[in-house]
Amino acid sequence: MRIASILSRIERHRKKAEELSKMDLSNYLVFNSLAMECFQAVNSAIELGETIVSEKNLGFPSSYKETFEFLYKEKMISKNTFECIKKLIFLRNLIAHEYYTISEEELKEMAKLLSCLDEVIEIGKNL
Secondary structure (H helix, E strand, O other): OHHHHHHHHHHHHHHHHHHHHOOOOOOHHHHHHHHHHHHHHHHHHHHHHHHHHHHOOOOOOOOHHHHHHHHHHOOOOOHHHHHHHHHHHHHHHHHHHOOOOOOHHHHHHHHHHHHHHHHHHHHHHOO
């Protein structure tokens, strides 16, 4: 039941991010809504990754990146997916910690990169 809830959240946030990314990002509310949808999608993907690592007894990751590194080392996700997820985590951290203001281009890129979560979603569906 928990995995189904996580999968549902990822899909909902990805769909909304896709819709928002086609809108005018110079609009403050659109920009911030897209940032939040992307942020939530990545957070849910991290939660799914942590659940998979736990269910498969792959170890105890010390970072979000390491969660997906475990999946990559076990050949559960491709190198491309791993690299893409690392980029998503980097962009997520820009939003979360406000190191600097994320740009419209970075936010659009983030919304597009959410499609690379497909491999992790498939693993979750098969648990």
